[in-house]
Amino acid sequence: MTSRRVLTGSKQVSLEVIKRLSSYLRDLKTLENNGVTVVSSGSLAELLGISSVQFRKDLSYFGPFGKKGVGYNVCTLTAKLTELLGAGDCMGFALAGAGKLGSAIIQYSSLQRFNIKIMAAFDSDRRKIGKKIDGLVVADAKDMETTVRTMGLKIGVICVPAKAAQQVAERMASAGIIAVLNFAPTEIKILKKVHVSNVDICVEIEALSYFVRQSAT
Amino acid sequence: MTSRRVLTGSKQVSLEVIKRLSSYLRDLKTLENNGVTVVSSGSLAELLGISSVQFRKDLSYFGPFGKKGVGYNVCTLTAKLTELLGAGDCMGFALAGAGKLGSAIIQYSSLQRFNIKIMAAFDSDRRKIGKKIDGLVVADAKDMETTVRTMGLKIGVICVPAKAAQQVAERMASAGIIAVLNFAPTEIKILKKVHVSNVDICVEIEALSYFVRQSAT
Incomplete structure (x- = not known):
């Protein structure tokens, strides 16, 4: 719920932009695996x-990518986004609950593709407590x-x-822990220097149901 | 990823606003259960x-709520948000996977609190196929x-x-189905008249790991 921004060079980038870049990277990897080399x-x-305006705007926070009229080299863009997001390094997290x-x-299983690893639960x-889930013992x-x-x-989940x-x-x-992904159906009050992202499955579905009702009227 | 907007009276309201209203309603219900009657x-x-600016702005899309200097009547605000979001009616959804x-x-279990019910999986x-999960047989x-x-x-999940x-x-x-909540780690291409909300757990964690790296530098 809170606005989370971070300075990159002289520009502020929101968590929403970073999340979009992360999904761009995910889909670029699929293109790369399918043998696509250049894409407009x-x-x-x-x-x-x-x-495409949104896409170019998101990339523009981080300097020039691609050439006008030529498109993007999939491999180069993937490498740049990987570096930018630090997605090449393994990132461990702790899970509560x-x-x-x-x-x-x-x-x-998809976590592995992102070099994200659960280190402790x-x-x-x-x-x-003591139960083994996918090789990890719940502490x-x-x-x-x-x-x-x-x-x-x-990172904590x-x-x-x-x-x-x-x-x-x-x-x-x-x-x-300085970044938290919260799946509990409640708001976490802002903690100093801690980024909180909320995913409330009920809120997601309720918001969609609002749109369904609007469509019916 | 796509911008989803809907007309309410003469104003356009985004899915993000509706999601915030839904979480306001969730927390107002907690206040109500705790016996709080008026809140600033x-x-x-x-x-x-x-x-508080964000809160008032979100509510303002839907007309006047509360009185200046008096605060909000928790019960009235809960009832108004419930009506607005159509959260009093039961909303069923289908799940694939x-x-x-x-x-x-x-x-x-939290779905019940929101009057949301899974109708088919x-x-x-x-x-x-045929497995019973919480009383529901997978078809x-x-x-x-x-x-x-x-x-x-x-609604489809x-x-x-x-x-x-x-x-x-x-x-x-x-x-x-006219509203989809997508947990699959891929983008769903826009379908005509269908709202798509994406929740990619890997993207959420990767975005947080970006902030962790930024904090370390």
């Missing part, structure tokens, strides 16, 4: 489901701070119930 | 993790169009692998 801004925009959604995320439920939530600090983890989310976020922040 | 715009904004993430969504994997994907049409479902997502979205659209 128009074709790329169509593939990405956005306007190994319930159904948390377990699904632990087992989410925690739960306070005795029935879940006791009381050890979260120590483990996060020892492993130097900076929250899949705990709504009422526990704020406290878990604060504990993560105190242990050195 | 400032306190509400703090709870919601946004600025009953893998780990799809199963987690089927079992997602489909998979093309023989090992999943054969080949019957999706018929079921969606018969039940008059308008896609949890299939990336390569199958576009085709599933097109089949849903042909059966009458």
Whole structure:
């Protein structure tokens, strides 16, 4: 909900732009795997489901890409975006709440493609502690701070119930986490120097249902 | 990725605004359950993790709410937002892909709070067809169009692998679905008269990892 911006050179870039760049990179990799070498801004925009103006604007934050009338070299653009997003390095994260959604995320195979790796998962439920999910043993939530600090983890994913989310976020922040992806159906109050992204599945569906009702009237 | 706007009275409202209203409603319900009757715009904004300017702006699309200096009556505001979002009516959806993430969504207990109900789930994997998840039997994907049409479902949730997502979205659209929530790690190309919302867990985490790297430099 909060506006998260970061300085890149002299320009401020929002989390929304970074998320779009990340999805551009994902789709460029698919093109690369399919043997496409050069692509026009128009074709790329169509593939990405956005306007070519939006695409060029997003890239423009980070300097010149492509040549007018020639299009983009897929391999070069992929390499540049990979470097820009730091997507070549492996990034580990900690997950709190190994319930159904948390377990699904632990087992989410697409993460590997993004060089993202779950390093530790925690739960306070005795029935879940010690359980092995996709090779990862769920640890006791009381050890979260120590483990996060020892492993130097900076990203936390929250899949705990709504009422526990704020406290878990604060504990993560105190242990050195500086970016949180929150799946709990509640808002996490802003913590100093911590970026919070919220994904609330109910809110997503409810917003769509609003559009459905509007379409029917 | 696409800009989705809808006319409300004479003003255009984006999907982002509707999603924020939906999360305001979620948090107002919590306040109401906690016995809070009146709340100031400032306190509400703090709870919601946004600025009070943003909050007032979002509400302003839909006419006057609250009185200056008096604050908001929680019960009245909850009722108005419920009516506005049509959140009092039950809204059913169809889900394609009953893998780990799809199963987690089927079992997602918070949906009930939002009057959202999964009405049908489909998979093309023989090992999943016929499986009972939280009382719902996973149906054969080949019957999706018929079921969606018969039940008059308008919202589809896609949890299939990336390569199958576009085709599933097109089949849903042909059966009458007009709003899609896509969890597959790929972009769904714009379909006529269909709203698409994308939630890519990898993109979310990759965007956060960009901010982590920026913070480290």
